[in-house]
Each structure stands twice: as C-alpha cells, then as structure tokens.
Amino acid sequence: MSESSVERAYDSLRRMAVGFAFKPGERLNEGTVSRTLGMSRAPVREAMNRLASEGLLTVVPGQGFFCRQLSISEIEALYEVRGDLEAASVRAAARQGDARALSDLRAAAASLVAAADGLDIDTLIARDEAFHRELARLAGNVERVRILENANARIRFVRQINLERPARTLRSLTDHVAIADAVARGDGEEAAALMLAHLGDSAAQAGAGVRDGLARIYARAVA
Known part of the structure; x- marks a missing residue:
C-alpha cells in the first residue's frame, strides 16, 4: 500500500464526508466504497481511520465506519470552539501581526x-475560510490554524447553505472588513468583540442550516 494511494483515498473520501455524500448515520461498506473509488480496500480503510480521527466519520468497534450525524448541537459546539480560537487569534494578530500583510488582508476582504x-458558492466559502485561516496564521500559532481548519471542514456543509442567502453573505463579508480593520489598527479587543459577534451570528443560523441540509441530503438520496 503506497502513501500516494492512501492520500488519494483520503482526499476523495474527505470531500464526500464534508459534503455528506452519505446519509447521516449510514454505514460505509468498505467494499462498496473501494469499488466506487476504483481502489483496493487497504488504502480506503486507512483513509477512513484518518477521517474518523478528525471527526469527519464515526467508527463503532465491531461494526465499522459510519457517516457522522448532522446535528445542531455539534455545529453550535464547533462555533464555540471557533470563537475561543479566533478571538485569541485576532488579539495576537493585532499585537504582533505583519502590518503589510494585515493591510493586504483588509483590502482583500x-x-x-x-x-x-x-462568485459561485464554492468560491465564496473558500475565500471565507481563507480569511479566517490567514488571521490565525498571522497570529503565529500553527496549532490554532490546524484546529480551525478541522472545525471549518466539519461545519462547511451548513456554512455553504447559509451563504447561499445573499443578505447573509453580504453581512458576513462586511463583518470581515470591520474585523480586519480593527486588527490592522492594533485594536485587539475590538477585533475580538467583532469576531465573537460575527461567529455568534453564524451559530444562530445553525438550526436553519441543519434543517435545510438534512432536507437536501434525503431529497438527493431519493432522486
């Protein structure tokens, strides 16, 4: 089993898990998944183990791998984690971030x-996540970046649904400008308050996003 085959299996399965290509709670049959990907079982099993360790799949001893549940409580918990991480990140970036990089980030926002x-929804979500990731990077803590990337992957399905609403998208992107402006001015406390309000607004939409998401998943399964 080569490392490249594991990475290919991981990349393909990760996209499927993030986008809920499987129904919540559905058992993933290794043989079926392997045939779908055109790969042997060994790299697929390794990829599944890795995704389970990242919270993108669920593993039950003696039963196998399952698609994770899509729950409001989990999405809200992940937003709470993001709030802790990103408030700390913007405070640190305001203190020590590179001035030119912060100015560029504000201009990009x-x-x-x-x-x-x-822009299409995939581009919007990618640019949205890139903004938050860059703030964490400018704060100088690679572990925050890693944890943030995992949290973003786990809420991406719901985020995409919420960002399909033009008014919500505009409000979110306008928030980014205000946050970047506060960080660039060196006002970490204002930036943290703005970030927490921004994420709190997104968390408040979690229920609607989950309900819409479940409807889409099961409609897709029937079609």
Whole structure:
C-alpha cells in the first residue's frame, strides 16, 4: 500500500464526508466504497481511520465506519470552539501581526464584498475560510490554524447553505472588513468583540442550516 494511494483515498473520501455524500448515520461498506473509488480496500480503510480521527466519520468497534450525524448541537459546539480560537487569534494578530500583510488582508476582504455577487458558492466559502485561516496564521500559532481548519471542514456543509442567502453573505463579508480593520489598527479587543459577534451570528443560523441540509441530503438520496 503506497502513501500516494492512501492520500488519494483520503482526499476523495474527505470531500464526500464534508459534503455528506452519505446519509447521516449510514454505514460505509468498505467494499462498496473501494469499488466506487476504483481502489483496493487497504488504502480506503486507512483513509477512513484518518477521517474518523478528525471527526469527519464515526467508527463503532465491531461494526465499522459510519457517516457522522448532522446535528445542531455539534455545529453550535464547533462555533464555540471557533470563537475561543479566533478571538485569541485576532488579539495576537493585532499585537504582533505583519502590518503589510494585515493591510493586504483588509483590502482583500473589501474587494470580496464588491465581487461577491459574481462568485459561485464554492468560491465564496473558500475565500471565507481563507480569511479566517490567514488571521490565525498571522497570529503565529500553527496549532490554532490546524484546529480551525478541522472545525471549518466539519461545519462547511451548513456554512455553504447559509451563504447561499445573499443578505447573509453580504453581512458576513462586511463583518470581515470591520474585523480586519480593527486588527490592522492594533485594536485587539475590538477585533475580538467583532469576531465573537460575527461567529455568534453564524451559530444562530445553525438550526436553519441543519434543517435545510438534512432536507437536501434525503431529497438527493431519493432522486
């Protein structure tokens, strides 16, 4: 079993897990998944173990791997984790972040507001996550970046649904500009307050996003 085959299996299965290609609670049959991916079982099993360790699949001893549940409580908990991480990140970035990089980040956030209407949802979510990841990177803590990336992957399905609402998208992207501006000015406390309000607003939409998401998953399964 080569490392490249495991990575290919991991990348493919990760996209499927993040996007709920399987129904919540559905058991993943290794043979079926292997045939779908055109790969042997060994790299698929290794990829499944890795995804389970990241919270993107569930493993039950003696029963196998299952698609994770899509629950409001988990999404809200992940937003709470993000709040802790990102409030700390913007405070640190305001103290020690590179001034030019922070200025560039603010300019990029402002340009995204202007361009948002012409972008598809996949591009919007990628740019949204890139903004938060860059703030964490500028704070200088690689572990925060790693944990943030995992949390973002686990809420991405719901985030995509919520960002399909134009008013919600505009509000979120406008928040980014205000947060970046506060960090660039060196006002870490204002930036943290803005970040917590921004994430709190997103968390408040979790229930609607989960309900819409479940409806889409099961409609897709029937189609």
